[in-house]
Amino acid sequence: MSSSPSIERRDVVVLGSTGSIGTQALDLCRRNPDRFRVVGLTAGGGNRSLYESQVAEFAPVVHGLGEQASTDAAASPCDVVLNGITGAVGLRPTLAALDAGTTLALANKESLIIGGPLVRDRARPGQIVPVDSEHSAIAQSLRAGAAGEVRRLVLTASGGPFRGRTRAELASVTPEQALAHPNFSMGKVITTNSATLVNKGLEVIEAHLLFDVPLDRVDVVVHPQQLIHSMVEFVDGAVVAQLGLPTMLVPISLGLGWPDRVPGAETPIDWTRAADWRFEPVDDVAFPAVDLAREAGLRGSTAPAVYNAANEVCVEAFHAGRLGFVDIVDRVADVLRAHDVPSTQTLTVDDVLAADAWARDLAHHLIGN
């Protein structure tokens, strides 16, 4: 793969190096040694042999396992930190990268969503580059107009493996079925969240925070093929979208190289082949997670952290066979509605972590463990 000689090589720290995002990011670095040098990598410790082989291959300056090692690596000198950790545990590493003044390629949407203004206000303009495919698509589409010309953002959703099913039909679905995402091969939590549409709920809040667009102007449309990754509607009625095969190679390569594109990162869509693209509204009765996320986003403060933490506990319980599929979002709703957001105006990291812990406790209690 060739690249422009005018592009300076970037030093990259990859957090969550053994996961779906992390391994794809390392592969991009491997294929583009003139653009990216891996100077740090961290993981959770669940796949030590892969982590050790990555350390042996890339010989990073910093590496380690766990939250503290990831926070330290995020604060170490480099050009870009890619946060590919899953879950709320990504918050401190996100803050460390922002405080170090380093560009943050953000796959770990949870840290932005739970931290909300706390994370957003720590970032200088442009410091956070979204890696989530929908938000990368919006960032790319926004290049077509000025911020004041944006009317709405439209997130596309696959609808997950249970698209078209009624709530009654969802009652008996299994973890194995929930992990059969129609298009993407991703980690267990985000794949389950795609099945419940919690992922799309989180992404509505994420888009609101990243692009400073009110929640009621962030729409969702189900597009099962996921060839349109999301769209921006401008004030003149023009809609600009980003299209591509449903893989993460473009969002990750743009995350590492922003604003430059990495030549050959992905194979483009083959327009010589016949294809049907479908669009349909979200069924909010069978899949109440998006509406519930809007409720959390509107309440603001610690409410998104509570939504996310309760969901993390419920997803784990579902996979352990202790909770049914529809109960995931029902219990998240119970926890969210029991939560009183603090009256304090300025949210601190401690406020967020206390709300996260409170929500986990209540979710465990409601599930019965």
Ligand SMILES: NC(=O)C1=CN([C@@H]2O[C@H](COP(=O)(O)OP(=O)(O)OC[C@H]3O[C@@H](n4cnc5c(N)ncnc54)[C@H](OP(=O)(O)O)[C@@H]3O)[C@@H](O)[C@H]2O)C=CC1
């Ligand atoms: N996968 C995708 O295509 C997409 C993912 N995202 C987001 O990207 C993030 C990562 O997703 P994905 O790659 O699918 O998830 P995976 O489950 O595949 O990978 C998660 C990574 O995080 C590491 N990890 C877990 N706990 C800790 C911890 N306490 N400290 C440090 N590292 C830890 C894991 O290490 P180990 O397993 O070795 O313990 C693993 O490397 C999520 O926020 C997800 O929502 C967004 C869009 C698309």
Ligand SMILES: CC(=O)[C@@H](O)[C@H](O)COP(=O)(O)O
């Ligand atoms: C690839 C990516 O960004 C995931 O968040 C993906 O979009 C999941 O798709 P759905 O949540 O729409 O099923």
Ligand SMILES: [Mn+2]
């Ligand atoms: Mn996404």
